Amino acid sequence: MKSFKFFGPLLILVLIISFIPACKASETEVSEEAVTEEKVAKTVQETTEEPTVEETVAEEPEEVIQGEPELVWSINFDNELASIAVSPQGETATVGEYLTTYTVHLYDGSIIDVNTYEHTVEDIDFSPDGSVIGAGLTVYGAFLTNVIDSADSVKLHDGYNTRLAFSPGGEHIATGNRDGIVWIWRTDNGELITSLETSEAEWIQAIDFHPSGKLLAVTHFDCTVNIWDKEEEEIVNTIQLDSGEGSCGLSANTFRFSPDGTVMAGTIKEDGAQIIRLWTVEGFQQLKDLSIPKRVRDLAFSADSKLLAVGSRLATTVWDVQAGELLYTFDQKFDELASNSPIALSFTIDGGYVAEARKDGTLELWRLPGAKPIDKPVIDIKEPPPIPGDMLFDTGSSELKADADPVLEEFASDLYAGLPEARITFIGHTDSRGDAESNLKLSLDRATAVKDWFERWVQDNGADGWELFVEGRGDSQLKVPDVDVEENFLEEAGKLNRRVEIEIETAY
Numbered sequence: 001m002k003s004f005k006f007f008g009p010l011l012i013l014v015l016i017i018s019f020i021p022a023c024k025a026s027e028t029e030v031s032e033e034a035v036t037e038e039k040v041a042k043t044v045q046e047t048t049e050e051p052t053v054e055e056t057v058a059e060e061p062e063e064v065i066q067g068e069p070e071l072v073w074s075i076n077f078d079n080e081l082a083s084i085a086v087s088p089q090g091e092t093a094t095v096g097e098y099l100t101t102y103t104v105h106l107y108d109g110s111i112i113d114v115n116t117y118e119h120t121v122e123d124i125d126f127s128p129d130g131s132v133i134g135a136g137l138t139v140y141g142a143f144l145t146n147v148i149d150s151a152d153s154v155k156l157h158d159g160y161n162t163r164l165a166f167s168p169g170g171e172h173i174a175t176g177n178r179d180g181i182v183w184i185w186r187t188d189n190g191e192l193i194t195s196l197e198t199s200e201a202e203w204i205q206a207i208d209f210h211p212s213g214k215l216l217a218v219t220h221f222d223c224t225v226n227i228w229d230k231e232e233e234e235i236v237n238t239i240q241l242d243s244g245e246g247s248c249g250l251s252a253n254t255f256r257f258s259p260d261g262t263v264m265a266g267t268i269k270e271d272g273a274q275i276i277r278l279w280t281v282e283g284f285q286q287l288k289d290l291s292i293p294k295r296v297r298d299l300a301f302s303a304d305s306k307l308l309a310v311g312s313r314l315a316t317t318v319w320d321v322q323a324g325e326l327l328y329t330f331d332q333k334f335d336e337l338a339s340n341s342p343i344a345l346s347f348t349i350d351g352g353y354v355a356e357a358r359k360d361g362t363l364e365l366w367r368l369p370g371a372k373p374i375d376k377p378v379i380d381i382k383e384p385p386p387i388p389g390d391m392l393f394d395t396g397s398s399e400l401k402a403d404a405d406p407v408l409e410e411f412a413s414d415l416y417a418g419l420p421e422a423r424i425t426f427i428g429h430t431d432s433r434g435d436a437e438s439n440l441k442l443s444l445d446r447a448t449a450v451k452d453w454f455e456r457w458v459q460d461n462g463a464d465g466w467e468l469f470v471e472g473r474g475d476s477q478l479k480v481p482d483v484d485v486e487e488n489f490l491e492e493a494g495k496l497n498r499r500v501e502i503e504i505e506t507a508y
Helices: 037-047 053-057 402-418 436-461 491-497
Strands: 070-076 081-086 092-097 100-105 111-116 121-126 132-137 142-146 154-157 163-166 172-176 182-186 192-196 204-209 215-220 224-229 234-240 255-257 263-270 273-280 286-291 296-301 307-312 316-320 325-329 342-347 353-358 362-367 422-429 466-472 499-505
Touching (some): 081 353, 092 121, 092 362, 111 491, 121 163, 132 163, 132 172, 154 172, 154 182, 204 255, 215 255, 234 263, 255 296, 263 296, 273 296, 307 342, 316 353, 422 436, 436 466, 436 499
Parallel strands (some): 081 121, 296 342
Antiparallel strands (some): 070 362, 081 092, 092 100, 100 111, 121 132, 132 142, 142 154, 163 172, 204 215, 215 224, 224 234, 255 263, 263 273, 296 307, 307 316, 316 325, 342 353
């Protein structure tokens, strides 16, 4: 299995959840093993210095910026999407689908990495520093991949429908699946630390760490949320959610802690209506109820805990947590079967954008009113990203397209302005289709075509400080795997492999 790598931008053209009743008192009883509210409050106070919600709500609410969310970009994948995570650096988003994950630049939606797995990637999470990514599969368990040193993925365990979450410090990752057991692992080496198990283990649908790292919320298939004290290895509270349709099977992420550690949000059914209820973590006091369209799919707090995004079967909405008011509804249209409804969403780190994966394979980025533009990726001219071959050549051809001139012209001008003297080597690469001999020849011919263009540019512009060379490497150095485990060719991955790389030496 290939490790994640985060490559530079593709396009030169762009430079790219007292314990109150959750439903009714008759529906839920507190476990005799649960500790008192006083103990829970003490646990929270000991593990976080964040202000209580009572203090927070006493503050003057911020002025809401007027306007409507704007769709920045939308791209489509071949299969249904199942999961999404935005990198802690806020530059990329990774989505999981059948057998594959794709990583895209938030700036423009361009695909920059592809990773293949043995089944659908149902859950994704980044470690807080972004160095490790966890993937939970529908079949075949959980995997860890270090995205910095490109080491091979570490398989934690097997099993069906695996969910996972990193601890706030990133030293541990919690996983769980249909076995109903929560396993805590070391992130650095995949070593099992401990297991958290109830007498009646129930299929786990979601895991969420409290920001203190001591509390762990585990949502089960029967809509029960067990809140564990991770250090004491005991359940300190049990909350009963209700998806409104008998189970939480299709609504996995229906309980979340806020990033500041003061609020819990959970989806319940009351008086026939589905709502999202907000409670305090300390004392479990009810704060607000949010009226939500049927069938919540996913919840996400913004990093500052001020906003709550809700992806449901009928709408994507953003709420003011303090006021309990609806701020925005995305301008989306859903079919009668809701086959294109939201399935997973995530805020960017600044809270200005929401990246959303939809069931039909669509990935969208929405800008909230007042959000600052996303910066272009920084380009090091000494290590430029490859030129996508499809921008320069038709399929199977080494003849430059007519519209390749503006692409090359911009690159050459920028390069010469920064490096008027350099040794430049153009290296051609192909995807894995075709035989090795033909691919090698095609890659060399394409690299030569680019070099020839640059030679003409040098003559026309007096850029006599450059020395130009070529190499062809065929399909011997694929940037990403372009065939999945079922031997299906991945066209988007193939585009990343069909490229002309530029190596630059400034002292030779």
